[in-house]
Amino acid sequence: MRVSLFITCLADTLFPDVGKATITVLERLGCDVDFPVAQTCCGQMHLNTGYPELAGGLVRSFAETFAGSEAVVLPSGSCAAMLRHHADRVAEGIELPPVYELSEFLIDVLGVTDVGARFPHTVTYHPTCHSLRLLGVGERPYRLLREVEGLELRELPGADECCGFGGTFAVKNAETSSAMGQDKVAAAVGTGAEILCASDSSCLMHLAGVAGREHAPLRTMHLAEILASTG
Amino acid sequence: MSRPARHDRRRRGTEPVRLHPKPDQAFLGMPAFPDAARVALGDQQLRANLRHATHTIRAKRLNAVGEMPDWQDLRMAAAGIKDETLAHLDDYLVQFEQAATAAGATVHWAVDAEEACRIGVEIAQRHRARDVIKVKSMATQEIGLNEALEAHGIHAWETDLAELIVQLGGDTPSHFLVPAIHRNRDEIRDIFTERMGQVGRAAPDDLTSEPRRLAEAARLHLREKFLSTTVAFSGANFAIAETGTLVVVESEGNGRMCLTLPDVLVSVVGIEKLLPSFADLEVFLQVLPRSSTAERMNPYTTMWTGVSPGDGPQEVHVILIDNGRTRALADEVGRQALRCIRCSACLNVCPVYERVGGHAYGSVYPGPIGAILNPLLHGVTDEHDAQLPFASSLCGACYEACPVAIDIPSVLIDQRAAAVREKAHHRVPTAESVAMKAAAWTFGDAKRLARAQKTASLGRGVARHVGWLPGMLGGWTSSRDLPEVPRQSFRAWWSQREDTATVKALEE
Ligand code: SF4
Numbered sequence: 001m002r003v004s005l006f007i008t009c010l011a012d013t014l015f016p017d018v019g020k021a022t023i024t025v026l027e028r029l030g031c032d033v034d035f036p037v038a039q040t041c042c043g044q045m046h047l048n049t050g051y052p053e054l055a056g057g058l059v060r061s062f063a064e065t066f067a068g069s070e071a072v073v074l075p076s077g078s079c080a081a082m083l084r085h086h087a088d089r090v091a092e093g094i095e096l097p098p099v100y101e102l103s104e105f106l107i108d109v110l111g112v113t114d115v116g117a118r119f120p121h122t123v124t125y126h127p128t129c130h131s132l133r134l135l136g137v138g139e140r141p142y143r144l145l146r147e148v149e150g151l152e153l154r155e156l157p158g159a160d161e162c163c164g165f166g167g168t169f170a171v172k173n174a175e176t177s178s179a180m181g182q183d184k185v186a187a188a189v190g191t192g193a194e195i196l197c198a199s200d201s202s203c204l205m206h207l208a209g210v211a212g213r214e215h216a217p218l219r220t221m222h223l224a225e226i227l228a229s230t231g
Numbered sequence: 232m233s234r235p236a237r238h239d240r241r242r243r244g245t246e247p248v249r250l251h252p253k254p255d256q257a258f259l260g261m262p263a264f265p266d267a268a269r270v271a272l273g274d275q276q277l278r279a280n281l282r283h284a285t286h287t288i289r290a291k292r293l294n295a296v297g298e299m300p301d302w303q304d305l306r307m308a309a310a311g312i313k314d315e316t317l318a319h320l321d322d323y324l325v326q327f328e329q330a331a332t333a334a335g336a337t338v339h340w341a342v343d344a345e346e347a348c349r350i351g352v353e354i355a356q357r358h359r360a361r362d363v364i365k366v367k368s369m370a371t372q373e374i375g376l377n378e379a380l381e382a383h384g385i386h387a388w389e390t391d392l393a394e395l396i397v398q399l400g401g402d403t404p405s406h407f408l409v410p411a412i413h414r415n416r417d418e419i420r421d422i423f424t425e426r427m428g429q430v431g432r433a434a435p436d437d438l439t440s441e442p443r444r445l446a447e448a449a450r451l452h453l454r455e456k457f458l459s460t461t462v463a464f465s466g467a468n469f470a471i472a473e474t475g476t477l478v479v480v481e482s483e484g485n486g487r488m489c490l491t492l493p494d495v496l497v498s499v500v501g502i503e504k505l506l507p508s509f510a511d512l513e514v515f516l517q518v519l520p521r522s523s524t525a526e527r528m529n530p531y532t533t534m535w536t537g538v539s540p541g542d543g544p545q546e547v548h549v550i551l552i553d554n555g556r557t558r559a560l561a562d563e564v565g566r567q568a569l570r571c572i573r574c575s576a577c578l579n580v581c582p583v584y585e586r587v588g589g590h591a592y593g594s595v596y597p598g599p600i601g602a603i604l605n606p607l608l609h610g611v612t613d614e615h616d617a618q619l620p621f622a623s624s625l626c627g628a629c630y631e632a633c634p635v636a637i638d639i640p641s642v643l644i645d646q647r648a649a650a651v652r653e654k655a656h657h658r659v660p661t662a663e664s665v666a667m668k669a670a671a672w673t674f675g676d677a678k679r680l681a682r683a684q685k686t687a688s689l690g691r692g693v694a695r696h697v698g699w700l701p702g703m704l705g706g707w708t709s710s711r712d713l714p715e716v717p718r719q720s721f722r723a724w725w726s727q728r729e730d731t732a733t734v735k736a737l738e739e
Contacts (some may be wrong), residue, residue: 174623
């Protein structure tokens, strides 16, 4: 199947490994992955900061870049939610190709839960708010992780509570944001897991930043990176 | 009706005890959310109190809601009824006025807080009241009624237990339902011991912080007020257009005493409180208690329709207030906020509220609903209201919990845009608007983005080079590390991979 990758501006710039891992997984499952180079950003940051007109422009250029794509896959729950739920509010009458967050695509479209990964580590999963509430990905990421060989999944207490990132909230209300992040990191550390996993590079960036500042014994990884691993 | 003689009040002859920091004054000049939040976050006791209280009620609410297989249907029904009411509000208001008047009530209309207070004060003065008792009510807080009465030498006594704690503590409420949520039991005991005696029956000398003992002290203190006061003020949870009935829902029974014992009852009611018919109550008496106190049914539901000769208050007034509601109604996205039944579920699930408490919102309406309602009622011209829509991580927990399905995150986003427009209108170029435009320009074209990435990559480790993380990185780095900028962006890696593939293909 031919798949178009939308890497998201954040992962493109700061977390290229997430994009590479996404490709690894998709190609392993027999997809023909394309990366339309004209892509940039979904407009979420602009919409959520109060600039819907600027967001509208970005959504329109997304639509142009991906016009005719059979399926657009992206490794971010919040960007997927932006495109699915908010795009027509900033760009009226916009037509978008089908957009899938990675775990949705793997399970709903390809119909697989075992992606042939091996990752012999303890992992706890944070279901980021937009994946959880706006997209409703539900159990999908857990189902994928449970099939990973050697992986021990630890339950994260208060999993459905926000990590505190929230886009520009993280800088506009930095102290509140960090307080939320600290609680999330503490909960993850409390599970004894080596790795805190999520499907949004933005939330992971915030959590890694908090964990780093606190010298917490915790590494952060994107779901795609774990699914790509065959170690 | 004969009344027991008034007890000697110790405050007589001394300086009157000021009990009411007027919400307006107390909140006015309060720092905008980010600064107020910073202060609150530093208060470890407050954070512990809030965390404990919100987590307890959260778990209970989930249980109470989980028992109802048709919860989502109920929720949609509640939202639908409210929307229908709001769509024809003018008709329902007239219908309410006619029905209530026919039943013997006097209906007043108030366009703003000042007018509502003036009407309330006049009624109290006409009855030569020096004291009035009150049922807990958001509407009277919103208009600053207690302060207006006090300015005319009339003391308003809160009778709701939590409200009493707030009043005696010289505090402002921080939660709809549990106004003293930010206080723990030891703090409450201290407040009772110190203040009760100054304004009425003193707390027993050996008062402990045991809940039963605290409740008993409050009961005895309040009983004195119930029996000696002839004018009461209330709000209403619902107002039925069809019958002119007002409804108050509560847990303690103190409200019912206020609503039935005095001779004169004045109810301040927001115009959005209407429901078309009596039958509509069925839905709301299910969704409200489960959402707010996590009870299947609230213990006391008091309804009254005008005056019943020989039974209850013989003079009944209803003050219908606008105070910004028609402004909110005119907002196509925001008007759904007027469905709010003040259950406080959104506060209890909000991770931001949990960390900073209600005071940081600097308004009678705190939490997620406050963050949209205040700007909708007042506009976003002042900095305080303009900051509120940004006091959220948009996690969506409030929307999920709201029994009338107010899409708070969407309204927040819309009000953020309104705040940005307002600044642009006054031609205030902010660092943010410049950064946002720059980012949109960079993102507007993939080549520009690639160039920006290269610059960032060259300056690896130097945070300011990540120019499009909107120029406010100080906030980020004060408490978090920044990720290192990778040597190669994804798109650079991709084009290299493509090139290699092409070269390979050509070689083969
Ligand atoms: S917005 Fe919804 S959840 Fe919040 S207080 Fe109002 S009705 Fe309750």
